[in-house]
Amino acid sequence: MxxxxxxxxxxxxxxxxxxxxxxxxxxxxxxxxxxIRLNQKNVKYNQEMLEHWLLTQSS
Incomplete structure (x- = not known):
């Protein structure tokens, strides 16, 4: 991940x-x-899941 x-x-x-x-x-x-939230001000995105989400939105 x-x-x-x-x-x-x-x-x-x-x-x-x-x-x-x-x-x-x-x-x-x-x-x-x-x-995921690392702390109150820091969020990181799961690149693989974002890319998968994008593909499902286009369908």
């Missing part, structure tokens, strides 16, 4: 960092699956 920061996640998905945050907070991206 490779975890990436919000900037890299934004580049990979084509979504803004704000949209990624909104998807996290609304539950579209699931904690423990698509992202």
């Amino acid at each position: 490779k975890f990436i920061d919000k900037k890299k996640a934004s580049e990979i998905t084509g979504l803004s960092e704000t949209t990624l945050k909104r998807y996290r907070l609304s539950g579209i991206l699931e904690e423990g699956v698509h992202w």
Whole structure:
């Protein structure tokens, strides 16, 4: 598993960092699956699961 920061996640998905945050907070991206919280200010995204999520959204 490779975890990436919000900037890299934004580049990979084509979504803004704000949209990624909104998807996290609304539950579209699931904690423990698509992202993890390292502390109050630091979130990392699971690159493999984000890429899989993107593929399923296009279908």
